[in-house]
Amino acid sequence: MEFRNLETFIRVAELENFSAAAEELGFSQSTVTTQIQQIEEQLHAKLFDRNGKRVSLSAAGQKFLEYSYRIRQAEEEAADYFLKPQEPEGMLRIGVMESVCASGYDSRIIDFMLKYPGISVKLDVCTTFMALERLEKGELDVIITLDHRIVREGWINAYDKEEDIVFFCSPTHPLAKKRKVSVEDLLMEDFLMVEERCNYREAFEQDMQEKGKSVRCRMEIGHCGVIIDAVAGGVGISLLPRFTVERALKEKKVKELKITDYDLHMNLQIIYDSKRWKSPALNAFLEF
DSSP: OOHHHHHHHHHHHHHTBHHHHHHHHTOOHHHHHHHHHHHHHHHTSOOEEEETTEEEEOHHHHHHHHHHHHHHHHHHHHHHHHHOOSSOOEEEEEEEOHHHIIIIIHHHHHHHHHHOTTEEEEEEEOOHHHHHHHHHTTSOSEEEEEESOOOOTTEEEEEEEEEEEEEEEOTTSGGGGOSSBOHHHHHTSEEEEOOTTOHHHHHHHHHHHHTTOOOEEEEEOSOHHHHHHHHHTTSOBEEEEHHHHHHHHHTTSSEEEOBSSOOEEEEEEEEEETTSOOOHHHHHHHHO
C-alpha cells in the first residue's frame, strides 16, 4: 500500500469531500478517486458512504482511519529519527483565541521563534469552536484556547490553568464608585462584547438566560484592544479574561468591578491530538 494513497484517504476522511481533498493535495479528483479505489481493492472493503458531493466513513473506513493515523505516525517518526536535523525545523500551525493574543502571549511565540530559527509558524487567530474543528481535521498542530476543560479521545492537554473572567468599566463610570456591584447592576448597562460563539461570552449570556435576564450588547467586535479602549472612553462595560485586561487595569485605564453574586472562570489550555505525529517543531513548542 502506497503512503501517498494513505495520505489521500486521511484527507478525504477528514474533509468529507473528494474535491476538497484533491485541491488541497494538488491532485485531480479522478486521481483521488483512483487512489481510494486502490485501497478499497486491497482491503476488500468499502471505506466511504457517498451522498452527493459529501462522503462519510463507513464502519470499515472508521476502523481503517485509526490504522492510517498509526501508520503515518510510524512513518514520520522513522523519518524524524534517521533524518532529524541538529535543531528542530519545519512548519508549526497554531490556533489561538484573539483574547489570548491580546494578553501578550504573542510575545512568547516571538521568543519561541527567536530560539528556533528553523521553525516557521502559521498563527491562526480564531474562536475556540473554529480551533477545535481545525484541530480535529488536522489543519492545526496545536491550539491555545480559553474554555471549560476540554476532553476528547486522544487529545492531550499539555497545559491547563484556571483563569478569571473579569468585568470592568471606565474609572469615571458610576459603577466604578461602588464597592460592591450586583448582577442586576451589570444588566442595567450597555455591554461591549467579543464576537458570538466566544465561549466566555456564551457562558455569561447563558447564565443570565437561566436567571430570566438578558444582556444589552451595544457593540460586538472580535478585537479586545478596541473593546478596552471603548470601555476606557465610557462607551459601556465589558468582560474579558484577567490576563487580557491586566495591563489596562495596572495603568488605571479601566477599573475592575467586584461582583458580589456572580463569578466566571475558564481554563487556559494548550491542546494537541496524540493520534497525529508530534513533529520536532511541535515537541519544541510544548517543551518551551
